[in-house]
Amino acid sequence: MKHTLDERKQTILLAITRDYISTADPVGSRTIARRYELGISPATIRNEMADLEEMGYLEQPHTSAGRIPSQKGYRFYVDRLMEHERLAEGEQTAIREALEVKAREIEQVIHQAVRIISDLTSCAAVVLLPEISRGRIHTLRLLPVEPGRALLVMISSSGMITNRILPIPSQVSENDLQWISGYLTERLKGLTLLDLDEHLITAILEELRGYSAFSRQLLEALVRSVQQADGGKVITGGATNILSQPEFRDIEKARDVISIFERSHDLSQLLFASRPLGVKITIGNENVLAELRACSLVSAVYFVGGLPSGALGVVGPTRMNYARVISIVEYVARMINDCFDDPF
Amino acid sequence: MKHTLDERKQTILLAITRDYISTADPVGSRTIARRYELGISPATIRNEMADLEEMGYLEQPHTSAGRIPSQKGYRFYVDRLMEHERLAEGEQTAIREALEVKAREIEQVIHQAVRIISDLTSCAAVVLLPEISRGRIHTLRLLPVEPGRALLVMISSSGMITNRILPIPSQVSENDLQWISGYLTERLKGLTLLDLDEHLITAILEELRGYSAFSRQLLEALVRSVQQADGGKVITGGATNILSQPEFRDIEKARDVISIFERSHDLSQLLFASRPLGVKITIGNENVLAELRACSLVSAVYFVGGLPSGALGVVGPTRMNYARVISIVEYVARMINDCFDDPF
């Protein structure tokens, strides 16, 4: 048995994959012969299809049905056969307009991105916001709220802003707060929350001896925000689109997929695994999550201030229009990068 | 035809409703006679059922099926027949524990509330966060971020915190920012963003003549945040629970309902209509949204700092366990009220 696909086999695999992607019906030899001018008869195509099936590129739902691409088939299609698509001019401008929010703050832009992605792809869209804990600290500020309470405002270099209310000793004055804010900003600027280990904390406490009780509390609150859900927040949209796909007509399968969108922790893990460069495509079982074995994920990392900060992705059936989805994900990622070259 | 229901009719309606709620099967006269000791024969029950159907309290899916409550039937059940349920001690503590987050900030508590509500009810949960624009202004603060950019932090009396980055003229110094922050906080404290009309703005601009270009920009940014999505943000969870209900085995119906959860604007409208006191129950067609005609909504308003600030609700099939859902919604609302008696 040959292990490489000769040109004709590739052509046939391409034809089958294309056809199946657009019709969702298993495709037979006659259909291929009629629809694509390959100059060979259905019988020949059948022989080739049998070979392709034996090699693992095609599957047959049942004996007298046509063939559908297997996971390996999709992989080969995506890696070798698919022609990369250039997004239509109109869609490019649609994306640009969607992302142009008046206040160009990252959270709002991300929300718009989710919407436009899910609309254009007819799949579900997922975007991972910049993680607070991985962004570099840009500004820390403590504001008085009530006696005994202060608001900690943290701005990260990726443009994310966190708020947290913490208890403070009541003798701390507004001036103290301001002084400490300035000090901490100066001291921690450029570091990430992950850098705030026990070692650094004790060093700072040493330096801040005059404020020790308070500053320990404060630093601990900072560290807590590392662990808390605020980092890696996930925005999703268009989950309903998936319910329209014929492969999810079965409610059990639909529920599996939809439930993923409610477990934002798992989702963020998934997106986080995206490679820093280009678009990553995860097909069917390649997904770690069992619930996504009938789906593919197309994801890309976006950059804020030149640093990889978050990721965006599209979740759809393995039968998705990869060429189109990829070009959309790519374009949106690029627009976000451009938009947040400088986050402020 | 009588227009009131005698006691026996009520008993039968109650029995049918209860049975249908727990089994999801249309219930017949024999079942009622067997399962509830009414001392009357199936035939008599049939007669009564025929009457109830004629009066509009019951429906028949098809000729030889049992009866199910109509919308009017559910309404009567909820208003007159249903016994109010006291939440089990264990569930009460489960709720209290879920809501006890370390940092008791409103957004986090709300997230927990959504989770616990959807878990306990097996329905979808929806919570409306306090609207920025309706909360009273507690603190306004401008922080320098970059040359030409400031971060506006607004704390409302309901504990909600908004951040917005705005461009500022580069000659404005940190001291200026601080002075204006203090001035505006003093001037606007206790007002809502809705009070910030053209009239008030010009008055303030007059007072702030020295800073006029800047302060106009600033005030406009404030007003913009009234219109922007930040107010009335909706948190949802447990939409998958709905997919497990037999009435949504049909994917079309499921999609309708799920799609509601992606249109947060409509959802917030819906919740906003809740009455300020007690629990509101909206059954089937009583819902404004066509997609919810197969669902009921149980909602309640919660208070922060003594003011009605947001609302929480449960969306489920009309066949939901009203008594249970109501007691859960009621209890969670009460816990939130207690928790945010003073938001800070």
Add this chain to the structure above:
DNA sequence: GTTAGCACTCGACGGGAGAGAGTGCTAATC
């Protein structure tokens, strides 16, 4: 007013027939 009895209706289930799509194999052809 209540109930027993009974004919009737309707959906669910299962088997069987027929259509349609597609295959794999064989033998003929290029």
Add this chain to the structure above:
DNA sequence: GATTAGCACTCTCTCCCGTCGAGTGCTAAC
């Protein structure tokens, strides 16, 4: 040796039909 026509075969899908069971409505008796 590769390609193709022909053909028998397989499998699903759909429709039809008969049966079963649940439940009803009506009537007549209690």
